[in-house]
Amino acid sequence: MFQKLEDSFSEKLQAVNADVQQLGARVQDLEEETENINKQWAEAYTTQETHAEATRYLQRRLEDVDNRGRQNNLRVRGIPESAEGVTENPIQVLTTLFNRILPRPNDTAITFDRAHRAARPRNLPPDRPRDLICCIHNFLLKEEIFRKARQNKDLTVDGQLVTVFQDLAPSTLQA
Template identity: 95%
Template sequence: MASKKQRNAMGHAPAADTPAAKTSLRRYFAEQTDPHRRDKMARAAQTRGSQPSSPTASDGSTEDHEIRTLLTQLPSKSDLAAMFQKLEDSFSEKLQAVTADVQQLGARVQDLEEETENINKQWAEAYTTQETHAEAIRYLQRRLDDVDNRGRRNNLRVRGIPESAEGVTENPIQVLTTVFNRILARPKDTAITFDRAHRAARPRNLPPDRPRNLICRIHNFPLKEEIFRKAHQNKDLTIDGQLVTVFQDLAPSILQARRALRPITQALLERQIKFRWNFPFALTVNLQNKIHTISSPEDVPEFQRALKLPPSEVEDLTGLAANPTRQTPQKPKWQRSPRKRRRQNHPGTDISVPTREEPA
């Protein structure tokens, strides 16, 4: 084997001995070294320091010593395994936490679904109960209207009779006796027995110059019916230049229900279709020997379809749901006044009294 001097003389110098190779190798190891893990690599170097060095390395070479130092600072297989194990443990711990949260959310979602299903069942039962109660209330309302109207069978409501001048006491019985005798074509002094007679309260929307209605109860029911029938036959009755009309005194709920059906009655009048009101409340039309009746809001669509009337909205005929969408007004939240006040402290006391600012 040739010596080192002979190899150099032959021109076959090794590539590791050239300055460029040494510089590039040191730069590579320097770039691959992590300065933040020097302590950890130093401990690994101490563990591997007892191993015998490479037989080709020169103990006195500075470059070999630097390379060996860089090699000892590189992470070993055990270091990588420890690092991966640490990452795996961290991921496993976080995954277990996420799994527990997902399971908890799943349980809560299941509870919410069960609660929602129970609420839906309760809502369906409540809706059915509400419909039943609404039907029962409507029936009771009509029965109450019937009782109220039976108590008003002898009553008449007269509209259009002028009121007495201010300061003059009016005698309703005397006025009504004169009007009814005129309707019956009898002498005006003919006696008529009244149980009571009075002026109605003035509605809010009634003009001030319009007289209030006169309400009376006639003791003799056949006489009341005769007055009512002849008053409808004589529709041109006037007193002091004002038209006088006689109506049957009905319960306020019945009048409200009839007002709610005004679009339908107007359409019937335009088509010259005769109709009549039944008691306690019903609108009846006899067309081609077939009777069509409205006694509840559910009867309106079929009634309009059978008589070929234009569709129109009808309010609740019982007056129980006049404003179903009404909401209770909420009070505004308390806010501090933007106006600044000066406080005047009284001497000897801890009480401060606000004073009003003088205008500029």
């Protein structure tokens, strides 16, 4: 009887032992797979960090190129949309304004590469005038106009206060 009981326990113990070995093998497989996944994740994270740094570098370079392309630009804020001649010939209006800033005769020529109204920002109220952006051909003249405009706080066109700014990339202004 004891022999029968011992054989029964032995069979059951062998079955449990086989189950434990099978579970041990499965656990080992899972641990190896987890280790592989962790290695892959670490590699992906390192690659992502490298790409993020490269993206930040390229964004800084792009911002620099954008600002260098705008180095001859001035942004004039406050000239009313209804100011005489501003729609038809913004260059003439800006020439008159800049000659007043420099104190020179109004008809003194200033060479512009271009001049136009900026697009209306979404948050700008409809009654506020859009900025005028101009590219002055001569960088030194642009710098002189900018410097004197900063000193002269009482610039007006059609009774409206006008300010002159450096034209900078939007990403620079947000920083």
